[in-house]
Amino acid sequence: MEGANLIVETLRDLQHLEDVEVDQDDESATYAPKIHSTDVRLWIDWNNETCKQIDRKFRALQDLHDIKSYFGDLKVRLRNPVPMQDLWWYTLRDKYMASRPGSAVYIKSKGCVIIQCKDGLVGIRDVVVKKPLTAISFHNGYLSKPELKYTRFSNTKLVEEKALQIPNRQDCVAMEKHWHLQLMRLSSGLPDG
Numbered sequence: 001m002e003g004a005n006l007i008v009e010t011l012r013d014l015q016h017l018e019d020v021e022v023d024q025d026d027e028s029a030t031y032a033p034k035i036h037s038t039d040v041r042l043w044i045d046w047n048n049e050t051c052k053q054i055d056r057k058f059r060a061l062q063d064l065h066d067i068k069s070y071f072g073d074l075k076v077r078l079r080n081p082v083p084m085q086d087l088w089w090y091t092l093r094d095k096y097m098a099s100r101p102g103s104a105v106y107i108k109s110k111g112c113v114i115i116q117c118k119d120g121l122v123g124i125r126d127v128v129v130k131k132p133l134t135a136i137s138f139h140n141g142y143l144s145k146p147e148l149k150y151t152r153f154s155n156t157k158l159v160e161e162k163a164l165q166i167p168n169r170q171d172c173v174a175m176e177k178h179w180h181l182q183l184m185r186l187s188s189g190l191p192d193g
Contacts, residue, residue, distance in 0.1 A: 035064060043068045044078070044117075045155045046101035051120040055084045066128060071104075071142065072151040074129055082112050082123030102152030106139035113138060115153050 010017065035041065042065050044054055058067055058081045066077035103116045112123040113135045127138040142148055 043155045073157045077128040080125035
């Protein structure tokens with residue numbers, strides 16, 4: 001409503017505003033460079049970017065180009081992020097979640113892949129490898145494969161952590177149940193336990 005009121009106020013006072021207008025100094029004007037599909041700003045740096053920065057990157061650029069990452073040595077494009085407010089409770093660190101940036105887990109109840117970044121988790125619903133895949137298809141085709149068990153998302157090729165213990169399917173189910181219970185406790189006001 002504030003924006004609408006400002007427009008009405010401006011139109012009423014247009015004559016006065018035209019009289020006091022000031023020309024822009026062309027010497028101090030700046031121009032934003034065009035973003036090309038090869039632009040480095042389209043890549044997510046999971047080690048150094050926060051949830052908020054990644055969310056802003058998606059909101060600012062996803063209508064122009066897909067946001068990019070590597071999954072091991074596969075170049076992937078990420079689409080359809082889960083809004084940050086839908087994932088706020090996932091930031092509750094859990095003993096089941098690997099805290100290494102780029103680590104990913106499929107959450108069946110949310111229909112998304114969650115990926116660890118610098119300070120929390122980002123949810124993605126679609127991943128393009130050679131063709132667009134839903135989160136469940138990406139999980140079935142890549143995340144669930146034993147040979148890709150330790151593969152992480154990265155802004156460089158081939159990030160594999162042999163010593164890192166990524167949760168298996170049973171652990172993921174247990175983690176999802178634990179987070180669901182935590183959410184229920186938080187929303188009902190019960191203490192953690």
